[in-house]
Every structure is written in structure tokens, then in C-alpha cells.
Amino acid sequence: MITLTTDFGSPYPAALKGAILRRCDARLVDVAHDLPRGDVRAAAFWLRELLPAFPPAVHLVAVDPEVSPDRRTVAVRAGDHVLVGPDDGVLLPPARALAHEETGDAADEDGPDTLAVFEVDRGTGPFHARDVLAPVAADVHEAGVAALSSLHGLAATDEFVDLSIPDPDIDGRTAVGEVVAVDGFGNAITNVPASVLDGLAGESVLVNGRSAPVGRRFADVDAGERVVRGDDLGYVELCVNGGRGDEAFDASSGDRIRLALPT
């Protein structure tokens, strides 16, 4: 199984699929091709949340604000999974999540033993994702995780761009975090765990100093109204019933969010 995640829109990902299927018969699963262009942290967040649902697989990721011949390509082994993509940090948060899941060791944030990073040196081509990432993903799929270190053009490295998705600061009745991603509906997803809202449905919180009601569902407020809720992934998200939360809360990816909870 090879999953595909890009910010390419349409129809470019078809070229990646063709290039993979020329080389192997792997099942292909699209994760998303409409991620915000070049937003490495949002992509890392989504992949961290979504990939642990999958069985062992090769995950091709192409989200990179600086596509250029200077950008290195890396493959990261995480337990029985392998991620292939640009050396811009996007692979590390999902790799840690996958490695922890394999070992069942959720507490060890670094998981150094189960992560292994390889630099990929296969030259380049006019369409890097089609000409390099796709063939490498196919080769990894065919060779298997255990053979990663012996694949043509792959060399273990301990130099790579790392990236962490920050944890929020929760102090008593105040949580300070940030927007980590905005989904296609405009819901602004924060890194604050939804559990801070437990028992607060129907009450109000202050979001960056401005009051907003807490709801379980969008429909708990009138159409067009703001609502703060816990999302399906387990985070606080800033929403508008039938509208865009990012606009109504003035909350873009990376913006700081201060939640003051009722005492």
C-alpha cells in the first residue's frame, strides 16, 4: 500500500500514480491533494492525525514551499511504515506518531530507536514528485521496510530538517496554543485538546479576549454564529455554523490562540 499526500491540486497527482504503477502493483490510497500550498506544518499535522489509522504502508508526501533542485529528498522509517518526501520536516511529526503506535510507547516523544532517516540521492527530473518521489516510493514498496538501507541511492543520515508541532500551555483555566490547520470548510483547528471543553457545553469561553459559546455540534448555535467545539480529531476548533471559523475568529494557520475557560 502506498498513500499519496500532496498540495498539487488537480490533475498533477495522476502523473505520480502512473509513475508508481509502472513500477509496482501497490494499492494506492489518496490521503489528500488539496492541502494548503506549501504549508509544511499544517500538512505535518494532518499526516500525524490521519496516518496512524493506516496499516503498515509507504507514504509519499509532497508538500514543500521551496521546491528546488537544492531540496534534499528523504525517506523515514517509522516502525513498519516508511515516509518518502522532501527534507523540509513534514515527515517527522507523522513518523513519530507512527513509530509510537508501533511500539505502543506514547510517552517517549523522540522515539529515536524506531525512527531512521535516509537521504535519497537519485538525481532529479523536471517533475520531482513524478520523477523521484514516485519511483522511490515504488522501490521501497517492492523491497520492503527491512531492505531500506540497501536500496539504490538511499543512505542513512542523521542530518535532516526536523519539525515539531508545538504543544499548548495549559495553566489552570487558561490554555494558550495556536491554530495548526484550517480545514476546507474554514474550521480553525488548534493544538489545544478538546478535553478542556468537557462539561462546558452551553457556557462561553474567551477566545483571544472575545466571548464565544461552547457547543458540541455546529447546530448548537444559529446559522452564521461562532462556536467553539471539540472536533473529531480531539482538538478545540473555532467554527461558524455554516460559515468559516477562520475568518470569524481571525485565526489563520500559525496564529496564537488564548482560551480563557470559565471557572
Next chain:
Amino acid sequence: MITLTTDFGSPYPAALKGAILRRCDARLVDVAHDLPRGDVRAAAFWLRELLPAFPPAVHLVAVDPEVSPDRRTVAVRAGDHVLVGPDDGVLLPPARALAHEETGDAADEDGPDTLAVFEVDRGTGPFHARDVLAPVAADVHEAGVAALSSLHGLAATDEFVDLSIPDPDIDGRTAVGEVVAVDGFGNAITNVPASVLDGLAGESVLVNGRSAPVGRRFADVDAGERVVRGDDLGYVELCVNGGRGDEAFDASSGDRIRLALPT
């Protein structure tokens, strides 16, 4: 084969795919993930029209305006197909279409013998579609239709939310129906059969009292002009050549449409 239909947008459906593929090796087919949010009747319409094209399969459906722990999950057996989704009625119109197709009995609207509804009691999880619907769909796929009643957590029930897509009233040269769905281009699809337009190409009809030309193709009118035509699914749709028919005809999902045909 498991088909997937949601109003989740992107990238949430990837979690469902992962959760299914952890449990079985079924072929996955996306029906749509961009259905209008929470529009149960539009989803039921699309599924009724589209699913009969498929061979026997498990159909996971997640379109629900009231996602909450209180919503029951149901599985509906329809001939050799099984639909899994919320107990909000969305599964019943496609289930009837699939059951009729199996039996070849298009006239019997209720098809009580071939439909069987099961309540699913598997608890819940933070992301219901990933944590409950996807595993149930995978289990049904693995067990097969015949074993549905013996699956863990499934119990036959005759209490469930039903839903019907209304039939139009056609009386002489007047057809009164409603908009059942609006597609992504803004074409407003009604429940009036396209056959009422037979032989009327080039003439005009009154739509809620206002005249509009009948065409076979969008290009039968100038760009930006309104046109009433029969669509690929066999229904009258209200369109604009290169624009949005729903706006030009002021016709939203559920709106009443009165067509006065020339005599």
C-alpha cells in the same frame, strides 16, 4: 468492495480508509466526499441514483446534520448490498433502489421482504465514522451479507428513521415537484422526470411562473442564459449555460418547483 460517501470534505475521509484497510483488503471506491453538509435528502437522492450502477457491495455513508452520541448507527441489507450509516433516513431511498434492482420488481415501492435493518451497538469514539462506521463496514465486508444477523453488535430492528424522496404531481401540462439536489456546478435537479420535456426542445416552459427555454444541451442557449433540460440521470434540471442554475432560478434543495408546459 466498500464504497464511501460523506460530506466530510478533505482530508478526513483518509482516516476512514485507513481504518477499513487495517481490517480488510476490500476494494475501496469513493462515491463522493463533497456532498452538501448535513443535507440528508440530497445525499439519499444521489445514492439512490448512483449506487444501482454498482455490483453487490458494502456502502459506508456518513451524512448527518446532527452528529452526536445520541444518533444510532444502522446497517441496512438490500438484496446483496449492505448500507452502513447514521439512522437519519439517508440509507433508505438507496436501499429500496438496490433491493428493487435485485428482485427486478420496480413497481413495489416498499420491497419489505428484501430490506432488513439492523441497529449497530458498538459504542462510539471521538471520530464516529472512523471509529464505528469504518470497522463495521469492514466487518460486514469480511463476514458477507448472509452473516449480517450474527455479527457482533448488530441486532435486527424495525424501529428506524425512514425517509422518502417525494414523487412529483403531474397533471396534464403541469408538473409540481421540488429541487432534490444541487450539483457542484449549480444545476438544480428536480424530481420531475425528464420525459415531460420530450419534444419541447426550442420551446419555452414556465418555471414557477417565469419563462425559460427548453434545451437538450447547455449550449442550446447563450452563455449566461437559463435553460431547462433533461439531465443524465433522467430528471428535469434548471441550469445556466456556464453558470449556476440554482441562483438564476432561485431554486435551493427542497424548494417547490411548478413547471407549466406548453399545450
Next chain:
Amino acid sequence: MITLTTDFGSPYPAALKGAILRRCDARLVDVAHDLPRGDVRAAAFWLRELLPAFPPAVHLVAVDPEVSPDRRTVAVRAGDHVLVGPDDGVLLPPARALAHEETGDAADEDGPDTLAVFEVDRGTGPFHARDVLAPVAADVHEAGVAALSSLHGLAATDEFVDLSIPDPDIDGRTAVGEVVAVDGFGNAITNVPASVLDGLAGESVLVNGRSAPVGRRFADVDAGERVVRGDDLGYVELCVNGGRGDEAFDASSGDRIRLALPT
């Protein structure tokens, strides 16, 4: 393997998938379903660029501005590939690209020996792509390329609509071409080879008489600024960093583009 390319949007393509999977067990690969409606030349361009990445396959294509019972359906054999779609010319540019790839003969533009066109006479149905194109694609997949001429309803023909994507005129430091497609981000892709920009990064060119900077990446200019660059497919494209190049350059599909390069 059967690839699917349409301008149908969502959720109509699901009906095609169901109709195919009723008849065969082929792997299905979506190329795109959001191509500009009825833009035959843009579709032909995308298919010419994307399909050569694929291994031998059947390619179902449904992009047609004049869907009507009068439009013939054709199947085109190109090496080990077969394309099935409307007789509006959309299949010919990708067919030539696929045939050349098979023979390795990139110089022979016409490749008459490896292309064979068949008229498909299978009647029609309310939803032509579901009722005719999908079953034919499935039948071709099952029978194999070599059996094309003996398939029910297929007859070799030398009468078909042809289409060529024009080549640009390059004369010294001037290239005159046109916009062949606009992608979903609004990048206007021309038929001028990206190689004309070699060594010009940081300099300016005149696009239809108006100066614009040449960049390798979008980020080489400020957000909202215009930039002329070589795209992943090897063509000059007219872009805006974080915006729509087609609007900023007033460049729609089919528009003439005159590039004056610095001497």
C-alpha cells in the same frame, strides 16, 4: 487498469465506476474529474502530458462540449494503450504521445502505423458515459488490446475528428505560442518550452508587451506578484505567487502569448 478522466465534477463519476466494476475487476485510477467543462483542447493537453506516465491501460475520457446522440464514440489504439471517448478529437494528442512512447519514435508526429481508430456503435443511453463509455472500456479491458477489432460494436474507421495542440513559433529571442490550459490554481500553461527561460532567472521578459520577472519558484517574487516560470511539465507558465496567473496576465485557454526574451 482503466483510468478515468472527465469534466463531470462530483458525484457523477461514481456511476461510471460502478458500471465498470459490474463488468470487470480492473484497477481504476482517477486522472481528473474537474477538467474545465467541454474544453477539449485543454483536456487533450493534460492527457498528452499525464498518460505517458502510465503503464499500458485503457483510458476512458469524457470531455465533450456537445454531448448529444449525434456524437460518435471512438476507441483509439495507441501502442499497448487504448483510449475510449467522444469523437471530438480529445483522444488524438494523448494517443500520439502514447504511440510514440511505445515505439520510441519521438520524431514521427503522425505515427500512422501504431494508431488505429475504431468507431463504437453500441447505441446510447440516458447517461452516455455510464451506459456506453464505461461498458466499452470494461470490455476492452477484458478482451485486451489485440482483440480490439473483434469486439462487438467496434469497427475500424479512418474518419474521425482530429485535433492537434499547436507548436509555438520560436524565432531568435521571440516565442509566440498560446495558453493551452489553466490549472486549478490559475496558472496559465503555455505551449512554449520552459527551456527558453534557461539562464534568465532574475531577469524580466515581455509577455504580450508587458514586463514580468522570470523565476524558478513562486516565492522568487512577493506574494501577489506576477512571475513567469518553467513548470513541472516543461512549459512556460504565467503565474502569481499565491494568486491566479490567468487573471493577472489576462490569459485564458486559447489566448495568444508573445514572449520577448532579453538579448
